[in-house]
Amino acid sequence: MTFEELTQALNEAMDQEDTLAIERLVAEMQPPDLAEFVRHESPEVSLKLLTHLPLEERAEAFGYLELEKQCELALKMTEEGLSQLFVHMNSDERADLFNELPEERQEGILRRMAQDEREDIRRLASYEEGTAGAVMTSDYVTVPAGVTVGRALDIVRQTAPNAETIYQIYILDQAQQLLGTLSLRQLILAKPEAVVDGLMTTDLVSINVHEEQEEASRLISRYDLLALPVVDDQQRLVGIVTYDDAMDVAEEEATEDIHKSASVGPLDEGFGKARITSLYRRRVNWLVLLVFANILSGAGIAFYEETIEAYVVLVFFLPLLVASGGNAGSQASTLMIRGLATGDVGARDWGKLLSRELVVSASLGLTMAATIAGIGFWRGGMDIAQVVAYSMFAIVVVGSLIGMSLPFMLNKLGWDPATASAPLVTSIADIVGVLIYFAIATSILDLG
Amino acid sequence: MTFEELTQALNEAMDQEDTLAIERLVAEMQPPDLAEFVRHESPEVSLKLLTHLPLEERAEAFGYLELEKQCELALKMTEEGLSQLFVHMNSDERADLFNELPEERQEGILRRMAQDEREDIRRLASYEEGTAGAVMTSDYVTVPAGVTVGRALDIVRQTAPNAETIYQIYILDQAQQLLGTLSLRQLILAKPEAVVDGLMTTDLVSINVHEEQEEASRLISRYDLLALPVVDDQQRLVGIVTYDDAMDVAEEEATEDIHKSASVGPLDEGFGKARITSLYRRRVNWLVLLVFANILSGAGIAFYEETIEAYVVLVFFLPLLVASGGNAGSQASTLMIRGLATGDVGARDWGKLLSRELVVSASLGLTMAATIAGIGFWRGGMDIAQVVAYSMFAIVVVGSLIGMSLPFMLNKLGWDPATASAPLVTSIADIVGVLIYFAIATSILDLG
Incomplete structure (x- = not known):
């Protein structure tokens, strides 16, 4: 069933x-x-x-x-x-x-x-909470250095009922320090009289107990491990993180990053079960903060009040232009944040990525300018067509560059690049968009 | 090192x-x-x-x-x-x-x-591409029904060098149909003369070869499997998907969802390596589509041109109000999309989630209205304060409800709920925001 x-x-x-x-x-x-x-x-x-x-x-x-x-x-x-x-x-x-x-x-x-x-x-x-120590288990199989494969298999059989995995066996010295690891696969293929020390892998991937759980999850995923040994500061084995816990951690982390992309703080419980108060708390801070960012856009508009009074038609194009800058910017920031999170791009790639983004965003800007020029002409004639086309190009390029640079700069400062959420990037791009638009309008329409 | x-x-x-x-x-x-x-x-x-x-x-x-x-x-x-x-x-x-x-x-x-x-x-x-068949491997261990544990272990030893995992063993009947599975752990703990049929687990989790790879990944994560058996339409075992491939699939899927949240189409290659042309293609469609959505905002503004001419100060609050609706809306849609993707919420939760969102967004709306009322008063007196406070409340509530409903409706229609990207929700919330704002302004300022 x-x-x-x-x-x-x-x-x-x-x-x-x-x-x-x-x-x-x-x-x-x-x-x-x-x-x-x-x-x-x-x-x-x-x-x-x-x-x-x-x-x-x-x-x-x-x-x-x-x-x-x-x-x-x-x-x-x-x-x-x-x-x-x-x-x-x-x-x-x-x-x-x-x-x-x-x-x-x-x-x-x-x-x-x-x-x-x-x-x-x-x-x-x-x-x-959040450390490798907090997600590790202490139910694993260890054997002392120097034992034979046959003896090791006996130990595995004895420990099996209580171990979370018996497929990796850890070889310890007398001080409980981790010397190497053997898979059960190696063990059952080896001769019973062979000594484990000669068979074990000593190129170990391990993690310190105080490191972050994400790092444990990343290592397990990168090296395709069944289990990652966790050691204390004296290199003594204190636990293991298993692949199934790593999958859960990876899912949690992705959820947190996705929530951050919309300026939602990390929820302790699942969204389905989340209480009203905790949802409110996770959402309100950024919403209010962004109001203040958007006041700057308003101030930009107020500064150009005379331009608007002379050409009210400009207001028609305002949401469209600033939204386009915000959209292009959040595309760029989202690509960058995820690239940094998965390790697909790193700080050293900055220059290369910036120049690529310049070309991509200029192409996008040209396409968008062409799309909007006709509507500009229809609503306000040649001058307005020029103003909106130039503005669109500039806004898309600048928005994209802000979007891709912000996560990078946050990363450099040791902050979480995911703080550069779509709403934040959009708000910044909005302010810049308003200024670019009215500056170009004022200059082309000769209102200066 | x-x-x-x-x-x-x-x-x-x-x-x-x-x-x-x-x-x-x-x-x-x-x-x-x-x-x-x-x-x-x-x-x-x-x-x-x-x-x-x-x-x-x-x-x-x-x-x-x-x-x-x-x-x-x-x-x-x-x-x-x-x-x-x-x-x-x-x-x-x-x-x-x-x-x-x-x-x-x-x-x-x-x-x-x-x-x-x-x-x-x-x-x-x-x-x-994208099916369970495309990510499965054919290097696994099978034993015929009826063999003893001792014989099964011999088969495991023989197959081990070529198998991707030997920790799950599959028991097949003569027609190659999957009868059950045994873990190597069960096998080495059992008596050599026992028959596998009596030991094997028959409550099997398996997947059809033509199903989606995400589903394979979800099953592996949900049931903490080391490997998921893949069967054809005749229930014959044709492959297995291992946990490490499931982790890669889950990461790819999360990346795709995150990109979609910013209206970026799925990239075939990693972001770091992506070509300019493919980045352009994945970004341009939605950007241009959204321009047309935003033209509606512009049209809304144009419709209220007289109101704006009478009270230019209203334009000062325009970006702030519409952005707040968009931000609250994309928070709600992002929470909902991720909840649906992880299975944390389902279609049946709709009513409960809607009423919760109503309370959360009303609280957010009240907070935001209080934040903005003072600024409204300072810029334009009591009337304007009322207009912006009422508008803010209504826009945040309506934006949130749109944001949480859209992924649900897309899901009901059999579409990917992630299509309700932040830019799309923001654009829709913008249009609605403009209409709400000027409707309230026109009525309170008695311009009707």
Whole structure:
């Protein structure tokens, strides 16, 4: 059955309170699908559905829920039930949940945990949000240097039930420092009596625990890793980031960049679930700031009040000209911001990109000027046609150059280039557009 | 050594023509890093550097190059050399390259290939770009139903050198139909004499070969898969899509969506490498189309020419008001488009989201109206203050509602919601903004 069919069948079974059918359907669903279903249910119903699963799978499905929902459910569970769930959750997910719980709940859980689990939760929960440490898991397989392949495989078999991945094995020295890595593929192809040290890869890609999670995601994507080892300042292995977490991080980052492109601040929760107050807060700052930027456009217009009074027809072309500059500018800035984010272009490419943008924007400007000249002639004769055509060309070129330069300059200053959002670039291009337009109009129409 | 240090050392070695050092450094570099280095070199130098690697690793590094660069190098290689490379490349990558080569080159390569390789290339190269078939690989491990775990492990060991992943094993019936899957983890934990049929997972997530590659990427991300099996219309297994390809697809898709948000069409090549003509083509259409949309704004202004002549001060507030509507609208559309793309919101959420947006935008509108009322009073007295405050409120609310509704409506019509780009939403909000502003002005200032 597809997800839609399962959902429908489960809804029907729930309406009919057919417990047997509910149990069967819940067991048949993939954990992410069950999580998706549970998202839309009340905490009570959600808990009831999850209880139909054995503990192991319950913990897995639970881990697919959004953190907010997890927290909501956790608060309705008994301390005993929550502790059992904690034992079976992935170490990275439970540390995230732990951080969201109120203090007395945290203490209750820690009391019920074995010593090593307790330390693991405390340690993973201590890393700052957004760092590699905060997304890493501590469930991985390590073997000491010097063991044979056969012994390593035994260790893999023993650790497998608790490891998030057993496909990369990490070889440590006595000080827990990371010496090398072996894939399970290499291991099962090797002779059982061979020593791991002779087989392991020592050209390691790893990350420091305090670096940003985006960097972890980038490294995993760049080197096509299954898992990235995370080390502390003494090069001791403290965790791994797995490819599936890297995919989630990459998606989150793309969402954040896309939101920034429209001057929306980062939302903590998904857009679907976001509260009115948090949506308001993430949107209002830039909107108000941009009002002040746009006052400058107004001031520019006010400065040319006499020109406007003499030729009211100029106002007809105003929105069109300034919008074109803004549009060309946000195209240029968006291309640049994404290029910088994916590493497709870098600071060193500045000169080359600027000259290319000059040619591209001049071509665009000429096309746009040709488009608009006829309308100018029709509305206001030859003079107006000239004014709007020249203005269009200049505005598109200048708008594009501003659009492509701003992210670059922000990057140079160590700011996030994505701050050069479409609304910001559009506002700046608007101001410049107004000034260019009326300056050209004043000079051609001889109003100076 | 870090990538930067290796790059610098390699550059120095190349300047000094120190072949030994070059060989050592090339061998030390990770294949993606070597590819990154080679990107900026001439074809001749690139080929020379790659030749320092053994065939296997050369094929791997080659696969990390952009398709355009691969093609450029392939055309400079001998038929013999290229054929050898083809044998060692991943099946999905070589099919992509094959499709880019001129016909006589294609024939030359096929002639030099063994029968089964030839068929594999032909088959993979035949799927339409953008489908699951076009990104899948045919290098995976299958075992027939009914074999024991011990036998399955033997098959894994035999196939391992040519398989892209051995961590998922697919169990097929005699008609090559996919019955189930086993992970290598399950396999090495099971008793050697157990039969795979009793262990395998039959709740399979799979995709049809003709479905879109985005869907493959979404499934891999949603179910945290290492590899997604691809089946034909008869449910026969024809390939797998691996997680690393899914990450690349997800990045490409995010880039495309981000570009669309600024009305830039999809670029075939990366932004850094894009040609002037293709950048021009991807940008000009929407720019020109939007000019015509903006003419409507101009027409709106022209319609109220008398109002403007009576109160030129109104023009001062024009850019600010229409820009605010556009900004609020593009915030709303961007949030909605990304929400739809990640599956965070769906068509069924429409009513709930609309009422939430109404509250959010009304709050934003009130804040903005309060911000602007004072300036209105200062520039034009009480009447103007009222006009701009009322207008601001109405424009922000209407702009936001347009912004959030447009992607939804496009989605309903089966269009890509991302077509509701910031420039498009801004242009529509501009037109509406002009009309609202002057309608309110005309009525309050009693000019009707």
